Amino acid sequence: MYPVSRLAAVQEATAKAGIDALLLTPGPDLRYVSGYEAKPLERLTCLVVPASGEPYMMVPRLELPAAQASPASRLGLEFVAWDETDDPYAVVAARLGRVGKVGLADRMWAMSSLRFREVLPDAEQVLAGTVLSELRMRKSPAEVAALRAAGEAIDAAHRRVPEFLRAGRTEREVGRDIAEAILASGHASVDFVIVASGPNGASPHHDVSDRVIQAGEPVVVDIGGQLPNGYCSDSTRTYSVGEPPAEFAAYYEVLRQAQDAACAAVRPGVSCESVDAAARDIITEAGYGDYFVHRTGHGIGIEVHEEPYIVSGNDAPLEPGFAFSVEPGIYLPGRHGARIEDIVVCTDGGVERLNNTPRDLVVV
Incomplete structure (x- = not known):
């Protein structure tokens, strides 16, 4: 139900929409793209889908086994585990570099969207749904x-x-x-x-x-x-x-x-x-x-x-x-x-x- 081709289609659509990266936290967008039904926690779990380059999943270390056991493990993703003393938002920002526009999961918590605004102050934030809804409407x-x-x-x-x-x-x-x-x-x-x-x-x-x-x-x-x-x-x-x-x-x-x-x-x-x-x-x-x-x-x-x-x-x-x-x-x-x-x-x-x-x- 979650083939690698779906992730590739999302990445292609992201680039076509002029968005530098999608940031998908727990919720239906993440599940649609990766198959991972992650727990919504105050600790950041985030699938980063850049318009070009390799997607990766930021995961709290204590949630790493669950992520690896999910369908997301079949997508060839890098799982980037972070520890309690790390700032995962800063890690994402450092890996992305300078970006002009990011798409946030439609159901992203405000606490996460505001943190991403802090670490990516020059990036315009838009809804990931501008990319994903067009794909999700067309059922295979x-x-x-x-x-x-x-x-x-x-x-x-x-x-x-x-x-x-x-x-x-x-x-x-x-x-x-x-x-x-x-x-x-x-x-x-x-x-x-x-x-x-x-x-x-x-x-x-x-x-x-x-x-x-x-x-x-x-x-x-x-x-x-x-x-x-x-x-x-x-x-x-x-x-x-x-x-x-x-x-x-x-x-x-x-x-x-x-x-x-x-x-x-x-x-x-x-x-x-x-x-x-x-x-x-x-x-x-x-x-x-x-x-x-x-x-x-x-x-x-x-x-x-x-x-x-x-x-x-x-x-x-x-x-x-x-x-x-x-x-x-x-x-x-x-x-x-x-x-x-x-x-x-x-x-x-x-x-x-x-x-x-x-x-x-x-x-x-």
């Missing part, structure tokens, strides 16, 4: 396969949700069971579990609470995790504990049509914003436009949210290998809400859905 066949496996795993968890949902249980109790199902499906970790019943369903990023689920209530269940290979899942289905209110059933059908239309709109060359519009126009024409309060989708890979973003104003054309969510929602404050979310991949011929559990309302 191996990455698509990893996301496909993630989709199958989270589908397996969703298929078990009807076992757990019933009147009289709290959202927290249901969420605990779902989290166990996510791990049982093959995930290495649980990233989030949203169980939003009744009026909580009108809050798109509700978590779980001690609210007791009532008969006749819709419940939005949005769940995701990370597989052992680092690739993420994310899927939302909306359930109802018994027959839902007629008002809810009516707009749920609008939502289902909107989600289908947005998925059908995906193909190479189509803009991100046009996929958003495919869903939003249907919801707006039905009178619910004010209740669709977020973008239609986000990219996914080694992060749950990454580029491309499926939102009005993003005229970037889709390309084969782009993977992202399609998740329109309708949220009526104080009453209830609904969302349907699939991860899709733009293919040479159109679109592949990576989630395949039923999208019709599931009444339990």
